[in-house]
Amino acid sequence: MPDVKVERILEDPELYIIRVDDDRIKYFEATWDIPEGITYNAYLMKLDGATVLFDLSKREYTELFMEALKKLVDPEEITHVVIHHTEPDHTGALPAFLEANGYRAKLIGTSFAKRFLEGFYGEKVVENFHAIKDGEEMRIGGKTFRFITVPWLHWPDTMITYVVEDKLIFSCDAGGGYGIPKTIDDSDEEVVREYLPHVTKYIVTVIGHYHKYIVQNIKKLKAMGIVDEAQMILPGHGLIWKKNPARIFEHYERVGAGVPTEGKILVLYDSMYGFVESRMEIVLDELKRLGKKPVVYRFTDKEAPAVSDILGEVPDSEAIIIGASTFEADVHPRVRYALLEILDKANYEKPVLIVGAFGWGGVAGKKIETLISRSKFDHVDTVESRGMPRPEDKERLREGVMKLLSWL
């Protein structure tokens, strides 16, 4: 069974986290390999005359969640439940909670959230639902709660809560990441350093399809001044940001904008019998000779890396090199799938070099070229030939790498 962490995170106001550490999950959203696991964070705030629950947990962990909650409060005493976003990893436990609460609590969320909850769990759960307007403020237990919509981070229903007096941002999925950090917050730099790549992977796989909204919505929050003055950012997954709250949104912005790490070149290829690989060895030699740091993912008869990991490498790469064999008059299926996901979720203005090998007629290179030319990526060159690379192919490959690097 996953561990549940219940910790007090603030004295005034009295604030707790209930964090379910899901180490059993294999594929988030039935798609993304996450051997690192994920946490579902709910928060409980006890105020004068009001007790507010922010989000819940996944349905399969309802019992664990309710047990942990009952250690802090009698569920009947909860007066408000803030639903930042209705995805069932945060709302699956809602029907059971409302039963235990006797349907006393007022639910607060966007009008989209109301519609989605009704669809997921039936009419009864939304009988006492208050649909907020963007920027609306409510006084609850002597505090001012400001609700701000951040649509498409990553569903249309998403909002965040800003507790004005205490400068707390409950940021929902924005600011979240994969992984089960050892600590609750960002106080340990080593934990943060280990965690941030999981955040990048989370951003690309979960929010990447809408990545222009990352930059847009963070701009919106910054313009309100709440990011700079925030005392704490409390996301729905992963670490709480307390030591340096602005850092997590800066990281989100960098990923959204695709800010590169100097020298990092993503190299992705398949090779069934070693012909593409012999080309990629030349490419890698050349990259290293020129002082670059290639990060390599290859599909062979011995390796099949997770596409979610490849996606996580794209935002901070300076450039990408894709190697593919022609397979049944198309791109090799594993590279094809990885590429389609990259184009959908990690579509950036970065240069791309294509390398191909074929048996009887080159198709992979052309097909990749067509896909790339319809994306934000810049097609630099395609170097494709039959079977074993000849001296002239090797020369063309070296030239291709030089061309790619001169693009930077």
Ligand SMILES: Cc1cc2nc3c(=O)[nH]c(=O)nc-3n(C[C@H](O)[C@H](O)[C@H](O)COP(=O)(O)O)c2cc1C
């Ligand atoms: C299952 C399979 C399908 C293939 N389909 C094609 C094809 O449609 N057209 C072609 O020119 N070569 C085709 N080939 C040949 C490969 O593209 C060629 O051998 C290439 O050099 C493979 O490089 P690799 O060993 O690095 O994967 C195919 C090979 C295999 C094993």
